[in-house]
Amino acid sequence: MPTPTHQRNAALIGRRDELREIETTLGRAGSAGRLLIVHGDPGVGKTTLARAALRAVEHAGTEALVIRLHPAAHGDPGLDAVVDQVCDTLVEETSNNTLALVTAVRRRQAQKARDRQYHLPVMLETQRAVREAAGPRPVIVLLDNANVVAERDLGALGALLYGLRSDGACVVVSGWMPMGCPGPVSTLAAAADQVVEVAPLSAEETAELARQQLGWPPAPELVAVLRRDLGRLFGNPRAVLLALSALGERGQLAVTDGRMCPTRPEDIVPLPGFHAELQRVWQPMAEHQPAGVDGNFPGEVLAVLTRMTAAAETTVDDFLDLALDVGSRPEHLGRVLDILVALRLVTVDDRRRLACPVPSLGTEMFREERDIARLHAKVVLNARQRVGGNAGALAPRLADHALAAGSELAIGVSRELLLAAARCGGPDDTSRAMRACLALLRQLRLDDERLPGILRTAIASMLHHGDADGLLDLGDRLLPRLADLMPGVQGVLQELASAWALAAFHNQWLGTHVIDGDTPAARTAMRVPQAAALLTLAARVRADPDPPHAGPPVAPAPRLPEGPGGSPAGMPAAHLLARRIPSAPETRLLIRALGPRAEPGAARSGGARRRTVDGPVPANHAELHAALAIGDWATSWEMVLGDRCVRFLDSPLHGYQALVREYLGGSWDAALKAARAIVTDPAANSHGPLFVHSRSIASDICRWRGDPQRAATWLAGVSAGAEGGPLLCWARLGVRQARGEVAEAWRRGWQDFRSLRAEGHLIGAERLLFRVVECAVRAGDGRAALDALEALEELDAAVGSRLVRATTLLARAHARNEVTCALDAYGPLVRYGGRELAFVASMWLLRATGAEEWLLEAWKWSEGMSSRPARRRLVDLAQEKGLHLPRRRRDRSAFTRLELKVIEMVVAGRTNRQISVALARSEKSVEAYLAKIFERTGCRTRVELAKAWLDGGLKRYVPN
Known part of the structure; x- marks a missing residue:
């Protein structure tokens, strides 16, 4: 630090x-x-x-x-x-x-x-x-x-x-x-x-304050975490500095890619000491409190209320009923609530539900967790007393209070509430139903007749919400125990095994949950064909020599009786199952896509859809291999399954897929953000493929942006002996190339390729070989370029994807100066190869033909890449060819808060004098703001500005 x-x-x-x-x-x-x-x-x-x-x-x-x-x-x-x-x-x-x-x-x-x-x-x-x-x-x-x-x-x-x-x-x-x-x-x-x-700071100003405090620029994800947990205090300098100091003292900050990143972004940011800041505000407000009542700032009440509202819906009546339990009186507690609302530290909606918009204020607890649980239990008992003890009249929202109360609430009362919440199937109640079902699964006996329906609801809810960790925990606990029970329960076993395997496939890459064939859960899951296919795919991608052993398959069992809505009787509707688990044929198609690593001929396919004993194959292999855009398997998942599969949005696999998508699309800031999130995860395994691949892609982005030192730092974080495959070798070759070590770069790249080929790595090697050809041509070694081209042609014959074919054509253009090959390669590279290869191809065609159309194409790709070296190369080449550069697009950054206020007042017809009084600014300041707005938008008069605003023509300048 x-x-x-x-x-x-x-x-x-x-x-x-x-x-x-x-x-x-x-x-x-x-x-x-x-x-x-x-x-x-x-x-x-x-x-x-x-x-x-x-x-x-x-x-x-x-x-x-x-x-x-x-x-x-x-x-x-x-x-x-x-x-x-x-x-x-x-x-x-x-x-x-x-x-x-x-x-x-x-x-x-x-x-x-x-x-x-x-x-x-x-x-x-x-x-x-x-x-x-x-x-x-x-x-x-x-x-x-x-x-x-x-x-x-x-x-x-x-x-x-x-x-x-x-x-x-x-x-x-x-x-x-x-x-x-x-x-x-x-x-x-x-x-x-x-x-x-003195207004709160903007997001950009808050980031600058954090940079000066930390000594490093904050990563966007750190700013996002501060915005989430500080709420309305985001932009408050004192709150931001307190939060950053607390994160540093607790070791929850780490430098990655020259940015300060949070190591545990899911944790609430602490805010110690800010209650003292608020106490000074509280003193005059409490001046007229009743005699004998403590008039100090109620930091304890605010902290307790923040914790309670985060765990369960809490209404004003719930809060006032707790007056004696927090050492106060209802009338005084009502005044406290009024002042907290005036401070905007508590909000009340039209259903009288309380919310605390600054979650960080709940990190300072003045009570033990046991006391908080007792307050949750008291909320349930008070509500039960109001309805005369009729459990059926209690609101399902009280189930969250019952869960938070734990042992402080009688098991009978708690179970009644949980069963009621589990039966609520509305779109707004799915999270509560999931929590209730998981709690019931811990309480009910395995032979309870209600358990199958509750388990199916829990699985559907967790798939709907993408709760991979919850599915892993549930499967580890129940799969071995369900294997030998009655057929009515075994019917749900197949769904649980498949969902568990899918969650493990998404979460295993950083070491969160490594697939182990010897665990009881894995042995049970391998008896279900759908789950076994997913576990085999997971083992193949991890390069495990022996996938988990499959036992005898589980026989299909009768389904549970279903209600009118197509769901188990008394359970939520089936809308939760709109996204499903991939079938065994779909998963086997993905397994075959990895075939060239160990089975060189298995991945080649003959075009159209085929039918296997397991059913129709949903996509042909040519389409599948075209999806392997950067030499790994991640993008093939979305290509085969589309939007039909469950997405675990917080899983490492989903984060890596987002990284690949943003990298290929040219959104490199978003790609670097995704890479930082993956490598700073506390569970990250420095030998894991996602860790290595993420650093490799991030390194190449920094190389293209003209920062080879930063690119080398990304690769330095890869552990020695980590198996990165062609992607890591490709990134290392790019760093050597950026340093000017062109001859050394192609020699080391050629050695890396021969080692990879000996180990069976074929998928993704085309990018490495193309970079070898490019370096060899630049070094003036035509023989080496032809050797690498020959190896690339052999790879094309073995793999047969359109991306490899297009890359081979572009390499042939470089090595043999064939313009026709580059023209044939350009279209597929634009569709499948990403912005980098599209720029390289258009630059080569511009150099070879001198046509202005290729200058425009290269200019378009360079603008998306945000690469100064690429732009410099393009400018130099255009000058060499005697071509005029296109006009660069004007900066269209978003309006600031004050600029938006000025525009709104102009639209309302106010004069500069009126605007200056309203904003407490001088008239010259208002004139300067208007001049900047006119320059940015192209409007020449106040009337044009107002018309453009009302017509929606300035939406692109409004921050999200």
């Missing part, structure tokens, strides 16, 4: 306009009195901004008397603390009859202590002392956290601040103005000369 770089301006990111406005106001001190209000959420950086503006003014040479005030500096948020701070400053910073002036103020304080009617005289005396002690020096007053001022003191404090302003002082008040809830800052702002809002 690098040492964070704490730069002075880190807290000022995104605050340029606000800082300029405060500096301008402070610069007028002495010439004209000003009262400026700086407001924003707690932790957003109001105090830091005011202090930075003061430093800038002092640096400019302004010699002012600066009085810093904090209403709660000494623990007592009263006026005495303010007066004491003024007196201390006068004694330390002035010498103009200071002792006599301070003595007069102290005398007034003594009178106020005996009679509160002297509040105002104390403030007037304090104002006179400041005016006379300052003399000709300008006065600057900074009042921080004004929101903690008590209402009883607000009038006297206002008199002091307004009086100082009338004397020519510049007064800057910072604090929080709650939405829909009047407070001290709102009252002071009513007569302020200017109000500056």
Whole structure:
């Protein structure tokens, strides 16, 4: 972990306009009195901004008397603390009859202590002392956290601040103005000369803040995790810095690809200490609470409520019924809830359901987990009491509370709720039904007549939600136990075995669940043909020498009685099974696609669909091999099955398929993000194929972007002895080529190919051989290029895919300078080879023909690749051929938040002056924003801008 770089301006990111406005106001001190209000959420950086503006003014040479005030500096948020701070400053910073002036103020304080009617005289005396002690020096007053001022003191404090302003002082008040809830800052702002809002940072500004804090740029996935768990506090500098520090201290950050990545993105980001920030806001709100009630900020209540709402639906009534259990009273707890809603830390929907939009605040727990379970149990018991003990009248949502309560709730009550939830088959209830079924499967005996229907519902729900880990755990636990039971239960055994095998196939690649033929679950699954085919495919891809041994097949058993909806009686509807498990013939087709590794002739096929003893083969082998676009098997899965198969969206296999798809399509930032997610997984196996392949693809992306050092770093993460196949050798050859080691590159690449061929690796070797041909031609070794071309032609004869054929034609064009071959290769390479090969082919054709059409094609592919070296090569070649380059597309980055506000006000017909008042910006700032908007959109007038906005012509500029 690098040492964070704490730069002075880190807290000022995104605050340029606000800082300029405060500096301008402070610069007028002495010439004209000003009262400026700086407001924003707690932790957003109001105090830091005011202090930075003061430093800038002092640096400019302004010699002012600066009085810093904090209403709660000494623990007592009263006026005495303010007066004491003024007196201390006068004694330390002035010498103009200071002792006599301070003595007069102290005398007034003594009178106020005996009679509160002297509040105002104390403030007037304090104002006179400041005016006379300052003399000709300008006065600057900074009042921080004004929101903690008590209402009883607000009038006297206002008199002091307004009086100082009338004397020519510049007064800057910072604090929080709650939405829909009047407070001290709102009252002071009513007569302020200017109000500056310090808004949360944008996503880009938050990323820059994280970069300066961590010393490394944050990966997009880290920013996404912060956005997810900080909720409305995302963009709050204090919250972001606390969260990043906590992640670093817990070892949950790692540097990959020069980016700081989260190692456990599924965990909630901790936010220790932010309750202290909120406590300062809570104090004035709790001023009028009933006597005897604790008025401190209810951090415990918020943390408990966050945990409860994350586990189960919790309504307002559920929450208020827990008043005595959390040590409060219903009326006080209701006020707490109102204030938490005002703080936007709790939301209430139209069904009175509570939600906590900042999940991180639940990580600070002030109670034990057992106490939280007891509260969940109390919610169920209170609801049961309201319906007179009628279990059938309880809402199914209470099943989640029963699950969270665990042993704190009687087993009979819990089971009634779980059975009711398991029977709810609506689209909105599938997650709850799945959780209820899994809990019941742990409670019911295996001979219970309800178990088959519950098990089938659980399998369907987990397949519907893509819960691979849940299926693996369920299969490990139940498959061996179901194998010897009655036929009614064995009927579900086939579905469980197939689903378990599919989940294992998706999740095994990073070591999360390695297929082992000796486990009881694997032995049972191998007796089911559909599951056995999947396990064989998993073993083949892992290059295991012996796939799990298949036992005697399980005989088909009678199905369970079904209800009118086509589902087991009393269980959810069958819409959950819309996506299915691949059949044994489909899986065997995928197995044959890997045949060239161990069976060189098995993968060749004769065109059209065939019929086997297992049924029709759904796709021919030529189409299948065309899907093997980058030399591995991952993309063939989607080609054969399409959208008909279950997708485990969080599985390593699905992430790798997304990586391949984004790489071939040219979305290289998204591809690198997918690669980082795979290799930073805590369960990642550095020898696994997904780990090695992901790093290889990421390395080639960085090479194309002109960063060979970064590309080499990706490959350096591959463990020694890892079996990466042709893809790893292809990436290593590319790194050597980028370093200028062209002769060495083709020699090492040729050696790698011969080693791979001896081991039986054929699929994917065409990319390696083509790169060998390319390097040999560039090194001027025609003999080596022809040898590699000959090997590529032999590979084409053995594999027979359209991609290998097109790659061979392009290599022949390079080695023998045959334009016709390059023309024949171009179309298939565009469809199957990805953006990189399409660019290489169009560049070769441009060099060979000098035609402008190939310049346009190469330009199109280079724009998608975002590669500076590729663009430079293209520009040099175009100049060599005397061709004019196309005009580069203008930058169409998204509008910022302020720009969107400006556009909306223009559409509403507001003038620049009205916009500047609404946004608390100068008219020149508004004019600058409009100029940028006009330049980006091409609009020339406000009318054109409004028309383009209303017609939807500016949608591409609006951030998602």
